[in-house]
Amino acid sequence: MTGARRARRGWFRTNTAALGALVIAIPLAGWWTTRSDYKSWYDAEPRDPVVIAAGGTSYAGATWYAASVEEDPQARAGRQVDPTPAGTTRVRVYFRLQVDNLSALEGLGGCRPQLRAPDGRVWNESSTAGDFQDRPTGCTGGYDVKPQSWRGAAAQYYLKPVAGKPFETVAVFVVPSAVASNVEPTITWATKLPQYLAFPR
């Protein structure tokens, strides 16, 4: 018995370095895999707001200004539209931004405007909103080379953006009337998650 005990003590002494490495490596591996799982979960949703200041905020190569939000907007001239479903309200948002270099517009494609309630619920743009869109949609502005007379009063908004000059885009939503006055516009890019642009009202 005495001889065996002495041999075991010897084994621990020979392997001290390896055992010490295990003590460090096992918690480290656990921390690493947990961290990467947590990160991929965290990065999948818009969670970190980039709040737009009143005087403009620079983001993604553009300067973003406060958005204007309008509840129950007027339809475009000459359009008769059905009322929204009971208990809902239409909300129209004009986004205002400017690029100092036209190549920055390429980085703004694929943006997704949404409305977000304080409790985190979100609404997408309405799919039947053409009668209320009097600006280009999306984030890259208009595409006309010169004003088109058939666009009427809105023709200037559809001109191609000019470097250093603000332009506007539109997004139209239908949300429950209970939240219409406290939802905030946001813009999300799938490539920039978990960050998103938040426009305080």
Place this chain on the structure above:
Amino acid sequence: MSARKLVNVALTLAVLVAIVGLYRLTPTQKDIQEPVAVNGVVGRAVKTPRFDLTIEGVRVGRKLRIPGSSKARDTLSTFVVVDALVTATREPIHLSTVRIKASDGVIYLGANRSGLDRVDLTGFEFAPDIPVRGSFVVELPADKLPGATLQVMEKAIFNDLEPQATIPLGASTPPVEDVVALTRASES
């Protein structure tokens, strides 16, 4: 055999039994990949974390009339039309997986007729707290309906442990109509 050997044999057996027992308790691949059933009944809202679903009625017909399509559609079995009210709770979603599991275990997927996804609930984007009334359509023989269960889920793929609204459709078959007419899904 000495007492010490007997104790060793007993301990070995105990460890073997413990190993087999623990293996039986561990979750299987099925346990960690199957959707999680959220059970309900016809006529009452089933509340899953991301959507509420109320089944308002079941209609069965030999032909199906789809709005915006002139001819009623034929089938080799019958059309089961499940009228429902759906409300998303957090963000815009689609309900991509709709199926009926018969009492014999056979699963029938939602119908995939041309033009159907433009008017039924599977093609609709639900927005939080705006209820939408519409229908799901599944084709299956009417005599398989007693004891069948409707299963509705948000995602079609990567749906491990996702909540699945699971609603028994009752023990009897509704009368089989000649033609059942769909109404376009809309915010009620």
